[in-house]
Amino acid sequence: MNRCYNTIKLSGLLGNLLYMLLGIGVMCGAGLGLQAAEPNTPEHTYFVKSLVLGGTICMIVMFGCYGLICNLLCVNLIFTLFILICLGAEYLQLHHYNNPSHIATDSAWHQLELAWHGLDSRPELMHQYEATQHCCGYNNSDDYRQLHLLVPASCYQATSNDTYQQKHVYPRGCLETLSNSQRYIQHRDKLFMWSIVGLEIFILLQTTALSVVLFKLRQRQRLARRQVPPGVRREPRSNHVTGSRAQLLNDADV
Incomplete structure (x- = not known):
């Protein structure tokens, strides 16, 4: 169990490091695109949302690394929830918003x-x-x-x-030339986005497995504390009721 836990923990740290690098890449790409895009356009809005998404990814990674280092089950569960929220946000960004690649293609063609x-x-x-x-x-x-x-x-x-x-x-x-350029840009953006989604799915599986392992380790520690070694007699727990009865019996004998 400990070997499995260490393997999952190291893979989680490596995955979070790559996730942080991708988040920084999203922020850099969105910043460059934001400078080239015209204000009050769908393309400008897309890059602003990508910039916010990259910053959110970096904060989530720091939160997840804290949970991995401190071995906190509740933090890992919250980190799993954050990863699910990021996947949902990227799904909405890909399927429910206008793709800026088509907008850029129409603008360049015009x-x-x-x-x-x-x-x-x-x-x-x-x-x-x-x-x-x-x-x-x-x-x-x-x-x-x-x-x-x-x-x-x-x-x-x-x-x-x-x-x-x-x-x-x-x-x-x-x-x-324009067709080849736009085809390359669309292929690059799609590859980059699917890299982020694939890494998030890997981190989601890893943090879920880590939460399960942490839960089992906590259960094993509780059982180990409750078990009494052979040859050792468990003393009954005293409380205020038994203590009061013993005091009354002593007073009656006196």
């Missing part, structure tokens, strides 16, 4: 549409977009040729060799 359709009036917007995203045209560089336009300088990438420098056109269009 920005690309405005830049491409405004090529005649404000070509600098599209050129700036191409220079920052390393792409050329809406689909590819053939879009400029179909419009009987010269390929702008923003479509060229400079590759330097030992003896000469040559310019090449970006092979991908801005729409493909």
Whole structure:
């Protein structure tokens, strides 16, 4: 039992350490996203909630580590309840709130549409977009040729060799670049969130097992205190009733 308890305790400390690191990562990512997001938007609200969630995770981990170190059953039970609340909050955040990835995708797609359709009036917007995203045209560089336009300088990438420098056109269009970028962001966010959920499930199972082991150890200690070693006679417990009767009998004999 003691070996099982020590194993569960060490795994719990390791899980809480990883959980703390993920909570700090959530806070850092939410802080960076909060700086880039516009105020009073669903994306801004999502990052604020993620920031609060990361701070809550850090506080819960400190509370759980206190219960592990001090071997307190009540603290472990409260910690288990906190983990369940975090799982419920993340479920609500994933399924009942707008996903900011789709909002960001729509916003970026709208920005690309405005830049491409405004090529005649404000070509600098599209050129700036191409220079920052390393792409050329809406689909590819053939879009400029179909419009009987010269390929702008923003479509060229400079590759330097030992003896000469040559310019090449970006092979991908801005729409493909945007799709790949948003797909990578969604995959990264989903992987990060499922990592948190998986670790929380592991911690939930660990703290439940630890609570059961602590309860059994407490029961074993109570039974050990009640048992009398062989050859030792248990003295009857005295209380105020037996004491009063003995005093009355002594007084009567006198």
